[in-house]
Amino acid sequence: MSTIFGDAAGSRRTDDYVELTAGDLETDGVEATQQVRIANIGDKQDVIDIKDCVYDGDIVVADITRHTTQDRTMEHISDELKQVAREVGGDIVQKDDDQLIITPAGVSISRERLGR
Numbered sequence: 001m002s003t004i005f006g007d008a009a010g011s012r013r014t015d016d017y018v019e020l021t022a023g024d025l026e027t028d029g030v031e032a033t034q035q036v037r038i039a040n041i042g043d044k045q046d047v048i049d050i051k052d053c054v055y056d057g058d059i060v061v062a063d064i065t066r067h068t069t070q071d072r073t074m075e076h077i078s079d080e081l082k083q084v085a086r087e088v089g090g091d092i093v094q095k096d097d098d099q100l101i102i103t104p105a106g107v108s109i110s111r112e113r114l115g116r
Contacts, residue, residue, distance in 0.1 A: 034058055034104070041100070042066050047077055051084050054102050062100045
């Protein structure tokens with residue numbers, strides 16, 4: 001039980017976790033209507049694919065570690081993605097300094113973290 005729920009001492013090791021690959025998951029008979037897409041934003045060109053995915057109804061988690069939040073390019077990219085979220089009736093939030101999460105219509109992002 002302590003392996004599953006942990007123990008009071010908090011002695012977790014990296015080998016306590018199992019890395020899953022997409023091949024490990026069975027999806028037979030399940031038709032997904034939305035996907036969660038992972039993206040890296042290196043420059044303005046990367047925004048085009050993100051916009052297309054959000055317009056198609058997918059959720060995008062974008063890594064922005066290549067930019068600082070005060071970077072002019074990042075400000076422009078954020079403004080573009082905010083506009084897309086508004087146009088589709090979705091939502092956008094920046095998680096810490098390293099990720100943007102953009103959702104399509106019908107999906108909102110809670111601003112409260114779980115476990116508090």
